[in-house]
Amino acid sequence: MNHLARTIVTGAVCAVLGSGVTGWLVHTDGRARGRSLSLASLSALPPEGAPARVPLGDLAGAAKATMPGRLANPLESDPGAVVEGERLYKEMNCAGCHGYAAKGGMGPDLTDAHWRYGGTPVQIYKSIYEGRPKGMPAWGRALPQRSIWQLTRYIETLGGSFPTEAYHAGLQGDLADERGAGSSKSPAHGDSGEGAGGDK
Amino acid sequence: MASASGNATSRSGLIVAAAVGSIFPLIGGYAAYTAYSNPAPAAAAPPTSLTGATADFAPNDPPGEWKSPARDYANTRYSPLRQVDRSNVARLKVAWTFSDGTLYGHEGPPLVVGDTMYVVSPYPNVAYALDLSKPGAPIKWTYDPKTSPIALGKACCDAVLRGWAYADGKLIYNLLDAHTIALDAETGKEVWRTKLADVEKGVTMTMAAFVAGDKVLVGNSGGEMGVSGWLAALDVATGKLLWRAYGIGPDTMTRIGPDFRPYYPWMRGKDLGVKTWPAGMWKTGAAATWGFVSYDPKTNLVFYGTSNPGPRVPDQRPGDNLWTSAVFARDADTGMAKWAYQYTPHDQWDYDGVNEHMLLNIPWKGVRRDVAVHFDRNGFAYTIDRNSGEVLVAAQYAYQNWADGIDLGTGRPIVRAAMEPKIGQKLQRVCPPDIGTKDWQPPAFSPRTGLVYTGIFNLCMDLTDHAVSYIPGTPYDGMEMVRYPASGDDWGGFIAWDPVHGRKLWQIPEKFMVMSGTLATAGDVVFYGTVDGWFRAVDAWTGKVLWSQKLSSGIVSQPISYTGPDGRQYVAVFAGVGGAAMVSADQPGFPARGGTLYVFSIDGASPGSGPGMMVTAAGAAASQSDETQKGRH
Numbered sequence: 087m088n089h090l091a092r093t094i095v096t097g098a099v100c101a102v103l104g105s106g107v108t109g110w111l112v113h114t115d116g117r118a119r120g121r122s123l124s125l126a127s128l129s130a131l132p133p134e135g136a137p138a139r140v141p142l143g144d145l146a147g148a149a150k151a152t153m154p155g156r157l158a159n160p161l162e163s164d165p166g167a168v169v170e171g172e173r174l175y176k177e178m179n180c181a182g183c184h185g186y187a188a189k190g191g192m193g194p195d196l197t198d199a200h201w202r203y204g205g206t207p208v209q210i211y212k213s214i215y216e217g218r219p220k221g222m223p224a225w226g227r228a229l230p231q232r233s234i235w236q237l238t239r240y241i242e243t244l245g246g247s248f249p250t251e252a253y254h255a256g257l258q259g260d261l262a263d264e265r266g267a268g269s270s271k272s273p274a275h276g277d278s279g280e281g282a283g284g285d286k
Numbered sequence: 287m288a289s290a291s292g293n294a295t296s297r298s299g300l301i302v303a304a305a306v307g308s309i310f311p312l313i314g315g316y317a318a319y320t321a322y323s324n325p326a327p328a329a330a331a332p333p334t335s336l337t338g339a340t341a342d343f344a345p346n347d348p349p350g351e352w353k354s355p356a357r358d359y360a361n362t363r364y365s366p367l368r369q370v371d372r373s374n375v376a377r378l379k380v381a382w383t384f385s386d387g388t389l390y391g392h393e394g395p396p397l398v399v400g401d402t403m404y405v406v407s408p409y410p411n412v413a414y415a416l417d418l419s420k421p422g423a424p425i426k427w428t429y430d431p432k433t434s435p436i437a438l439g440k441a442c443c444d445a446v447l448r449g450w451a452y453a454d455g456k457l458i459y460n461l462l463d464a465h466t467i468a469l470d471a472e473t474g475k476e477v478w479r480t481k482l483a484d485v486e487k488g489v490t491m492t493m494a495a496f497v498a499g500d501k502v503l504v505g506n507s508g509g510e511m512g513v514s515g516w517l518a519a520l521d522v523a524t525g526k527l528l529w530r531a532y533g534i535g536p537d538t539m540t541r542i543g544p545d546f547r548p549y550y551p552w553m554r555g556k557d558l559g560v561k562t563w564p565a566g567m568w569k570t571g572a573a574a575t576w577g578f579v580s581y582d583p584k585t586n587l588v589f590y591g592t593s594n595p596g597p598r599v600p601d602q603r604p605g606d607n608l609w610t611s612a613v614f615a616r617d618a619d620t621g622m623a624k625w626a627y628q629y630t631p632h633d634q635w636d637y638d639g640v641n642e643h644m645l646l647n648i649p650w651k652g653v654r655r656d657v658a659v660h661f662d663r664n665g666f667a668y669t670i671d672r673n674s675g676e677v678l679v680a681a682q683y684a685y686q687n688w689a690d691g692i693d694l695g696t697g698r699p700i701v702r703a704a705m706e707p708k709i710g711q712k713l714q715r716v717c718p719p720d721i722g723t724k725d726w727q728p729p730a731f732s733p734r735t736g737l738v739y740t741g742i743f744n745l746c747m748d749l750t751d752h753a754v755s756y757i758p759g760t761p762y763d764g765m766e767m768v769r770y771p772a773s774g775d776d777w778g779g780f781i782a783w784d785p786v787h788g789r790k791l792w793q794i795p796e797k798f799m800v801m802s803g804t805l806a807t808a809g810d811v812v813f814y815g816t817v818d819g820w821f822r823a824v825d826a827w828t829g830k831v832l833w834s835q836k837l838s839s840g841i842v843s844q845p846i847s848y849t850g851p852d853g854r855q856y857v858a859v860f861a862g863v864g865g866a867a868m869v870s871a872d873q874p875g876f877p878a879r880g881g882t883l884y885v886f887s888i889d890g891a892s893p894g895s896g897p898g899m900m901v902t903a904a905g906a907a908a909s910q911s912d913e914t915q916k917g918r919h
Contacts, residue, residue: 176752182510182761183439186752192439192761221439223759 391864505575663722
C-alpha cells in the first residue's frame with residue numbers, strides 16, 4: 087500500500103518535473119510516506135515581476151493605457167501546456183475544490199464567465215499564485231511559475247475566460263454575457279472602449 | 287403490525303411495498319402516494335402506540351421551550367404541545383418572519399428560552415436574540431463573531447451551522463473557523479472563545495454544540511480534507527478543554543482503555559485505529575465528527591457517529607479503517623470509550639456514520655431494551671442496544687444496491703463486489719451516492735405513535751475514483767460523481783419507520799430532496815420541509831399531508847415548536863437552501879438561496895400582527911455582513 091501512496095506522489099512530482107522546467111527543487115517528506123509534497127524554486131522564470139504589478143481590481147487615477155494587464159500567457163502557443171495544466175489540476179487537488187469538471191464546489195465555477203477576480207490569463211494566474219481570501223490557497227510557493235501558467239492555460243480552455251486584451255472590458259462587466267465570453271469564442275472582445283455583448 | 291389503533295385502519299392506502307425487515311430494492315420506483323380518503327377519527331380513544339417504543343425526555347424542559355436542536359438528550363425532537371393538531375393544522379399561517387441577512391445553507395434551528403428566541407446564522411455565524419413579548423419580535427441584541435473567511439473554502443458542503451445549545455445562561459456554538467464560543471444570553475456579550483483547531487489545515491466546525499450537564503461536546507468537520515477527526519468536551523463555564531477523543535490513531539488518542547467492550551470481536555484489540563490502516567495512513571484518515579450527539583443520563587454515556595475515511599478513494603487505504611463510519615459510546619466525564627460499532631468497514635462510497643443516534647426504549651422479545659436508533663447514510667436503519675453495542679435490527683429504509691444486507695451474526699455488511707470502485711474505472715449506478723439515503727437531517731419520534739419520522743433521499747451516482755495525494759489545506763478526496771434519482775423524478779421522500787420491527791409504514795414521495803429536520807408534536811402532526819421550499823404538516827398516524835406552505839427558499843433547517851408569551855403554540859422554521867442539497871442545484875425548479883425564519887400560528891395570530899398600527903420597541907440593529915454596504919452617510 088505504501089508503495090501505492092508513494093507512486094501517486096511520484097506521479098505528481100513527475101508531472102511537475104515533466105513540465106520541462108529545470109532548476110526546480112522537489113522536496114518530498116520521506117517520513118510522511120507520500121502524504122505530503124512540497125516544491126520550491128531555485129530560479130525564477132521570466133517574467134517574474136510582471137504579474138505582481140497587475141492590480142487585483144481597478145486602478146485609482148486610472149491610466150488604462152499604461153496598465154500592464156495585457157500580459158499574455160507565455161505558454162499560449164505551447165501545445166503541451168493544456169495537457170500538463172489539466173494533469174496538475176487533478177494532481178494538485180484543484181479538482182477537489184472546483185470539481186473534476188471545474189463546474190464549482192467548495193470553490194467557484196471556473197468554466198463560466200463570472201470571475202470574482204478577473205478572467206484574463208494574468209488575472210487567473212494571479213488568483214492561483216497569490217490565493218484568494220475566501221479559502222483559495224496560494225500556490226506561488228508550492229508550484230513553479232511554469233506550472234501555474236500551465237494551469238492557467240488549462241482554465242483558459244474551459245470556455246469562460248477572457249482574452250488577454252479584454253482586461254478592462256472584463257473589469258467593466260462587458261463580458262458577462264456567457265455566449266460572448268471566452269477567448270476562443272469571441273476574438274472580437276477587446277479594450278476598444280466599445281464594450282461587448284451589446285445585444286443584451 | 288398495528289391494527290390495534292383505529293387510526294391505523296387507513297394504512298391500507300399506503301404506498302409501502304411491504305418490505306418488512308428485509309432488502310427491497312424498489313427498482314421500479316416507489317408507488318405513487320395515495321392520499322387517505324377517510325380522515326382519522328377526531329378525539330377517538332387514547333391512541334395505542336404502533337411499536338411500544340418510548341423515550342426518556344430528559345432534561346424535561348418546560349413544554350413551551352426549545353433549548354437544544356433536538357430538544358432533549360435522546361434527540362427525539364418531540365414537542366409535547368398540542369394546541370395545533372390534526373383538526374386545525376390546515377389553518378396555520380405566517381405570524382411573522384425574520385431575515386438574518388446571510389445566504390449560506392440554513393441548517394440550524396432557532397431556540398426559545400422564556401420570552402426570547404435565539405437564532406444563529408450560517409457563516410459568518412451571527413447570533414440574534416429576538417424579544418417574543420413585543421410586537422414584531424424585535425432584536426434585543428446581535429453578535430457578530432467575525433469568523434475567518436478562509437473557512438469558506440475549507441468547508442466541503444457549504445458554510446453551514448447545524449445549531450447550538452443554551453445552557454447555564456449561555457448560548458454555545460461553533461464557528462466555521464474551528465472555534466467554539468459562548469455568549470451571555472442576556473447581553474449577547476462573548477463569555478469565552480476556545481480555539482479547537484487550525485482552519486488553514488482544512489478543519490472547520492459545522493455541528494451543533496451539545497451540552498450534557500456541565501460539559502459542552504463539539505467535534506470537527508473536514509472528512510474530505512484529510513483531517514484527524516475528534517470529539518472534544520469543554521467546560522460550559524469557562525470553555526476549557528477537558529478531553530478530546532480522536533476517531534483514528536492509537537488507543538491513547540481514541541481514548542480506548544480497559545473498559546472498552548465492543549460487542550463484535552473484530553473490533554476488539556489494541557490500537558485498531560492504527561492497525562486497520564496501511565502504515566501511517568491513519569494520520570490523514572478523517573473520522574470527523576459533525577453530526578448530532580445524544581446523551582443517556584442514566585449511564586452517563588454520549589453517542590455520536592464518525593465520518594468517512596480519508597482519502598475517500600478506498601484503493602489507497604486497504605483495511606477496515608477504524609474508527610471511521612462508526613458510532614462511539616463514551617463516558618461523558620472522561621471521554622473513555624465504552625463500545626463502538628463500525629457501520630461501513632472500509633467505507634468505499636463516503637457513507638460516513640455521522641448521522642444521529644436517537645435514544646429510545648423498546649420492547650424486545652418480552653424485555654425492555656435501551657436502544658439507539660440510527661438511520662445510516664448507507665441505506666440501513668439500525669436499532670442497537672445502547673449499553674452493549676449489539677445490533678438488534680438492521681433493515682433497509684431507502685433504495686440502495688451496494689449491499690445484500692447486514693449480517694447480524696458478525697455485524698458486517700454483505701458487500702456486493704460489483705459495487706466496489708477501482709481507481710480510474712467509471713462505476714455506473716451505485717446507490718446511494720456519497721450523501722446517502724439520508725444525510726445529517728435529523729428524524730423525530732412520537733411516543734404516541736411509537737414511530738420515527740425522517741426525510742430521505744432517493745439517489746444514485748456514477749462514480750469515478752481518482753488517485754490523490756495529501757496536500758495540507760486541500761481536499762484529500764478523489765471521488766468524481768454524477769448524482770441522479772434512483773427511479774422516476776423523485777429525489778426524496780418522507781417516511782414513517784417502526785424501529786422495533788425494522789419496517790417502513792408509509793412513504794410520501796417528493797420531487798425534491800427532503801433534507802430538513804423533522805418535528806413531531808403531541809397534536810399528532812409531524813412537520814418537515816423540502817428542498818424546493820414546501821413546508822408540510824402530516825398526520826403522524828397515516829402520513830396524510832394536512833397542510834403545505836411554500837416558502838421563499840428551500841428548507842434544509844430544523845423546525846421547532848414553542849409557546850409564545852401570549853400562550854399560543856407557534857411553529858418556526860428557516861428557509862434557506864444550501865448544504866449538500868446543492869448537489870441537485872441544476873434540477874428544474876431548484877430555488878435561490880435565502881435566509882428567512884418563518885413563524886406560524888393558527889390563523890397567523892400573534893401579538894405582533896393584526897389590524898392597526900403595530901409599534902416595535904426595538905433594542906438593537908441587525909448585523910450587516912461584510913458583503914453588505916451600509917450606504918452613504
